[in-house]
Amino acid sequence: MAEIFFRYLHFIGIMSLASTLVMQHLILSSQVTKEQLKKIAFIDIIYAISAGLTLIAGLSLWLWVGKDASFYSTNWVFHLKLSIFVLIALLSIYPTIFFIKSKNSNEENVKIPKVIIMLIRMELALVFLVPILGALIAQGSGLK
Template sequence: MGEAIAAYLHYLSIFLLFALLSIEHVQFKLPLDVARARRLVMIDIAYGISAGLVLATGAVRVIWFGKGASYYLSNSLFHAKVGLFVLVALLSILPTFVFLNWRNALKAGQAPSISPRQAKLVLMTIRLELLVLLFIPLLATLMARGYGVIG
């Protein structure tokens, strides 16, 4: 039963992560108003929390459930999957940094200013995050079927 609950929570956190990033993508457009900027900040915070949940539930599955830690740690696709997750985390630094810089304007009740160039960079980064995230389930599917075992 514990294995099923851990898997369910892992999948749920992955769906939440992807949904929040998709919402962030749709909401991020110029010109920004105060309400949308506040929503983007809150969505980004929730996105970060969901990424932590994905990592935590994934670790629980690796350590206590599934095929055992030795299987995962000796699987090249697992390493690639974790590497892609880390890449997404690194990419997410840019939008988060931009959103956090809006705090002073939002505290003053003003819409944050962002240049069209910076907005395009943030939007392209979010799109790249979404694209990279699409490959993680493929690697997980291949790994679950025995591919990627080293040795």
């Protein structure tokens, strides 16, 4: 029962993570209003919570419940999936810092640097690779 619970949490985390990135992508443009920026910053908080939930549930599945940890630890596809997750987290740092600093701006319109938009797009592209890698792992692909 614990395995099903953590698999479900992992699934909810992944879906929330992807959803928040899509929402940010849809709202972002080269210039946003102060109100839009506050929405983006709030969505970014939900994004961080989703990433944390995904990480905690994923680590639980890897180390404590479900298949033996060696099933994952010896699978190169799992390591690729984990590396992509870490890369997504690293790519999200700069946009998050920008949103936190800019949401309290006195400006009515805030110019969004192109690099922020590109980082969000890169995260979005990478996050859609993670589920297929998860499916390959579950199928047993990439073992040894």
